[in-house]
Amino acid sequence: MNVKKQFKEGLITNNPVLVQLLGMCSTMAITTTLFNGIGMGISVIIILTCSNIVISLVRKLIPAQIRIACYIVVVAGFVTIVDLLMQAYLPSLSESLGVFIPLIVVNCIILARAEAFASKNSVAASALDGIFQGLGYTLVLIVMCVIRELLGNGTFGGGLLGPDGAGIRILTEGSGALMMILPVGGFLTLGCLIALMQYLLRRHEEKKKEGEKE
Amino acid sequence: MSFTGLVSIALGAILIQNFIFSQFLGICPFMGVSKKMDTALGMGIAVTFVMGIASVFCWLVNTYLLVPLGLGYMQTVAYILVIASLVQFVEMFLKKSIPSLYQALGIYLPLITTNCAVLGVVLLNTQNNYNFLESVVYGVTGGLGFLVAIVLFASVRERLDLTGDSPKSFEGFPIALVSAGLLALAFMGFSGLKVC
Numbered sequence: 001m002n003v004k005k006q007f008k009e010g011l012i013t014n015n016p017v018l019v020q021l022l023g024m025c026s027t028m029a030i031t032t033t034l035f036n037g038i039g040m041g042i043s044v045i046i047i048l049t050c051s052n053i054v055i056s057l058v059r060k061l062i063p064a065q066i067r068i069a070c071y072i073v074v075v076a077g078f079v080t081i082v083d084l085l086m087q088a089y090l091p092s093l094s095e096s097l098g099v100f101i102p103l104i105v106v107n108c109i110i111l112a113r114a115e116a117f118a119s120k121n122s123v124a125a126s127a128l129d130g131i132f133q134g135l136g137y138t139l140v141l142i143v144m145c146v147i148r149e150l151l152g153n154g155t156f157g158g159g160l161l162g163p164d165g166a167g168i169r170i171l172t173e174g175s176g177a178l179m180m181i182l183p184v185g186g187f188l189t190l191g192c193l194i195a196l197m198q199y200l201l202r203r204h205e206e207k208k209k210e211g212e213k214e
Numbered sequence: 215m216s217f218t219g220l221v222s223i224a225l226g227a228i229l230i231q232n233f234i235f236s237q238f239l240g241i242c243p244f245m246g247v248s249k250k251m252d253t254a255l256g257m258g259i260a261v262t263f264v265m266g267i268a269s270v271f272c273w274l275v276n277t278y279l280l281v282p283l284g285l286g287y288m289q290t291v292a293y294i295l296v297i298a299s300l301v302q303f304v305e306m307f308l309k310k311s312i313p314s315l316y317q318a319l320g321i322y323l324p325l326i327t328t329n330c331a332v333l334g335v336v337l338l339n340t341q342n343n344y345n346f347l348e349s350v351v352y353g354v355t356g357g358l359g360f361l362v363a364i365v366l367f368a369s370v371r372e373r374l375d376l377t378g379d380s381p382k383s384f385e386g387f388p389i390a391l392v393s394a395g396l397l398a399l400a401f402m403g404f405s406g407l408k409v410c
Contacts, residue, residue, distance in 0.1 A: 021387060024245065025330050029238035069298055072327070076291040084287060099337050102290040106330045108242050182402065183236050187395030195381075195388035202383070 003128060010132025016109045017140040017190075018197040023109040026100050027140060028186030034157045037145035039093045041138025043086070043101065047078045048110050049130030052118040056126035059119045071114045076105045109137060140193070147189050152180030220351050223344075227355040230405055233331050234363040235398040240331030244364055245390060249375075254368035255361075262357030264304065264326050265335050268297050269353025272336040273346055293336050294327075301327045331360055367397060 030036045086094040118126040154171030233239045247257045308316040335356045339349040380389045
């Protein structure tokens with residue numbers, strides 16, 4: 001078990017959104033304010049870690065043919081728990097995330113990690129994998145939120161900071177491009193982020209090769 | 215329920231509140247299988263089909279099972295089970311009775327279980343308190359909206375591959391996302407469209 005390697009993979013080199021290209025629906029849909037992004041990120045970390053643990057525990061009991069159905073039921077159970085808790089304690093967050101909380105059930109990140117990691121590894125490694133992959137997802141959400149909120153609304157930290165939770169104003173009012181908050185902005189921002197990631201990974205590879213030559 | 219109400223739901227699902235471009239539901243299959251026109255068409259038809267049937271069955275399950283028993287909180291679990299078994303059932307049915315269609319849809323059928331557009335449409339049906347007819351119309355037209363989007367996008371991507379002079383870092387996925395963004399911009403033109 002290699003904690004450091006798992007940490008690096010989850011956050012950077014095997015980031016669920018930017019490299020594995022999973023879970024894009026929610027990444028683009030809810031990243032309009034920082035509060036939404038953090039709320040969604042934490043929910044996914046909790047669900048992913050719990051479901052990874054449970055699936056890893058029962059991995060030897062599940063027949064291979066119906067494993068996907070079993071995974072979905074486990075995940076749906078945890079999603080329901082988080083959904084109900086959020087409705088009870090954070091109703092405003094639950095309202096602004098809306099249908100995307102129950103939709104975590106079909107978030108490809110969770111099923112993909114269950115299939116690719118938790119079904120083959122020990123409980124502890126699976127739990128760590130859940131935390132780190134969840135953190136990687138949250139990191140991308142936060143970056144997307146900050147970019148879109150700043151360009152679209154001219155604020156930072158909407159829902160969390162500033163007067164009435166409206167966020168700290170950085171650009172003057174009315175100077176934001178509304179487009180960035182609308183769906184278009186989601187596609188454009190994520191496209192540019194993935195391009196940046198591909199650029200960085202390629203440069204890293206090239207440097208590594210050069211180092212080997214010398 | 216008036217006819218115009220149904221028309222406005224249909225128009226909303228296909229154009230104004232398109233599942234892909236304005237609600238972000240079903241992006242994974244939308245990006246994954248839009249490289250070629252014919253597979254995109256197959257996926258679009260399969261999704262429309264499943265979304266229609268899923269709307270019917272989930273409405274029935276919700277109205278006659280979950281609500282009377284007071285099990286509203288089990289919604290998500292119940293719906294995903296209904297969808298998973300429906301997809302399995304449709305797959306077996308097609309394999310036996312219409313093998314040509316089964317061949318054409320191939321691997322896309324099982325993938326539909328994890329398409330968030332399908333779970334999304336049934337959850338939205340419940341959230342909006344649609345009656346039976348409205349649910350079915352919303353399900354089918356939502357699927358049609360997905361079909362329109364994926365076919366349009368596949369034709370854009372086919373041409374994009376031919377030109378092949380995008381910057382190296384943007385190759386493949388990022389440029390596809392950016393072009394999807396531009397398509398979404400075009401679809402924004404439909405907002406404000408209303409049937410009175």
